[in-house]
Amino acid sequence: MKKLSEGLKELGKHLLNIxxxxxxxxxxxPLVNGKFQIGTAILFIIAYFTVVVIGTxxxxxxxxxxx
Numbered sequence: 748m749k750k751l752s753e754g755l756k757e758l759g760k761h762l763l764n765i766x767x768x769x770x771x772x773x774x775x776x777p778l779v780n781g782k783f784q785i786g787t788a789i790l791f792i793i794a795y796f797t798v799v800v801i802g803t804x805x806x807x808x809x810x811x812x813x814x
Contacts, residue, residue, distance in 0.1 A: 762802030
């Protein structure tokens with residue numbers, strides 16, 4: 748069971764990293780380049796929050812299985 752909990756935590760951490768990449772490449776980079784579009788930004792913000800929530804849940808569940 749320990750391997751499963753560690754796997755869940757690691758997967759959660761990777762999803763949080765993907766969330767950071769979404770913000771950098773889909774929001775900040777277009778702002779800097781002057782190609783920002785609000786519709787695309789809203790779509791990627793929703794994707795960011797989805798990925799972060801799932802990642803956080805996996806980290807919490809992985810920690811709960813350690814006990």
